[in-house]
Amino acid sequence: MIRNGRGAAGGAERPGPGDRRPVRVWCDGCYDMVHYGHSNQLRQARAMGDYLIVGVHTDEEISKHKGPPVFTQEERYKMVQAIKWVDEVVPAAPYVTTLETLDKYNCDFCVHGNDITLTVDGRDTYEEVKQAGRYRECKRTQGVSTTDLVGRMLLVTKAHHSSQEMSSEYREYADSFGKCPGGRNPWTGVSQFLQTSQKIIQFASGKEPQPGETVIYVAGAFDLFHIGHVDFLEKVHRLADRPYVIAGLHFDQEVNHYKGKNYPIMNLHERTLSVLACRYVSEVVIGAPYAVTSELLSHFKEPKRRGIFCQIDSGSDLTTDLIVQRIIKNRLEYEARNQKKEAKELAFLEAMRQQEVQPSAENDGSF
Secondary structure (H helix, E strand, C coil), X not given: CEECCCCCCCCCCCCCHHHCCCCEEEEEECCCCCCHHHHHHHHHHHHCCCEEEEEECCHHHHHHHCCCCCCCHHHHXXXXXXXXCCCEEEECCCCXXXXXXXXXXXXXXXXXXXXXXXXXXXXXXXXXXXXXXXXXXXXXXXXXXXXXXXHHHHHCCCCCCCCCCCCHHHHHHHHHCCCCCCCCCXXXXXXXXXXXXXXXXXXXXCCCCCCCCEEEXXXXXXXXXXXXXXXXXXXXXXXXXXXXXXXXXXXHHHHHHHHCCCCCCCCHHHHHHHHHCECCCCEEEECCCCCCCHHHHHHCCCCCCCCCCCCCCCCCCCCHHHHHHHHHHCHHHXXXXXXXXXXXXXXXXXXXXXXXXXXXXXXXCCC
C-alpha cells in the first residue's frame, strides 16, 4: 500500500461536510501507458468522494486476462501515485473487483468509466459490485486510448500533431489496428481529441505563486508522459521547501524539429493535460519557447539574478524512444492483444443484446 503524503486536497483524508464520515472511493485497473484519459477518470472518481484509493493490477494478471502490458508493474504503480487526485495506491490489486476488496480498504463504492472490462473468460469484472449497488460510473474520455497511442507509434505518421488534420490513411489504419475481423465495438477505435477550455480548467490548479514559494521553471516535450518524467519532476519539486513548478511544453513542430520521425507521439493539447495531472507541477506554459529568455523568467516573477540554471538527473533510464522500441519489438503481441480484447467485448455486447431481445419477444402478446 502506497500513501501519498500530499494528496489532491493537500494531504490526509479530509472529513466530510458536517463532520460526517469521509467517503472512500475505490478505482482499479491496468493503468498501462498512463495518459490523460486515465487521469480524467481518477479526477472524476475523486470528485465523488473524499479519499481515493487506486488498485493497480500486476503484470501477471494483465497478461492472463488482457495481454502483455507495455510498462512494468513497478512503473505503473509509481505513475498512478504521481497523479494528483490519487490519495493511496494498492499494488497487486485483484483483476476482478469484489465486495471483499472494497470492505478490506473500507471503501463505500468503486468507480469505472462507461466502457466494459472483461476477464479472460468474458465476464464483467465489476459484476459483483454492480449487483450490490456499490458501483458508480464516470464518463470515458474521448479521443485517447492506449490502443490509439500504440497505433501512432507503429504507423510513423505526423497526422496526430495539433496542426494536422487526421488523414484518411491514418484513420483507416488506426480504426483497424488490432481489430478482430468483421467487428467494431463502441469502446475501441480512434476519435480525434478536441481540447476545450473547460478541460484545462478541470485539470489546472488555478493557483498563482504565493509569497515565500520558490518558482522553478522546467521545459521540454514531456511526450508520452512516463516514469522518467515523473522521477525528474519529483526531484525538481524537492529543490525547495515550498516549490511552485512551472513546466513549459514545446510546440509539436518544435519537438519534431529536434526529435525527428513522427515525434511527438502526443500532440501539445494532450501533453498539456498529462503534465497538469502530475502532483509535482503547479502550472504549464502551453507552447513554451525552446530557448529560455529573460522575458519568460520575468513573466513568472523569477529572480532577476542569473546563474539560476540547475541540471537534474532523474535517475531513470526510461525515455520516449525506449517506450517506442518496446512497442515495435512486441508489435504482433500488441495487435493480437487488441484483437482478443475486442472479440471478447463484441461477444459480451451480443449476449447483452440477446438478453434484451428475449424478454421483449416473450412479452409481445403473441401465442
